[in-house]
Amino acid sequence: MVLNESIVRQVPYFNTLQEKEIFLNVIGALSVRIISLAKACEVLKMNKDTLLQLLDAIGFDYSY
DSSP states (O other), rough: OOOOHHHHTTTSOSSSSSHHHHHHHHHHHHHTSSOHHHHHHHHOOOHHHHHHHHHHHTOOOOOO
């Protein structure tokens, strides 16, 4: 899925456009419960605590 590049560029914490786009897709999948938190961590190559802190930092309310 190709996202609007101007939106993708605004995503903090990631260096490349591809990493930012993957992050946005993962957030979308988490929000509609398509993937689990464990799968999101695997895709983003992060541990659970780091991902939860990042989600909190951007104001994304996620409960599991």
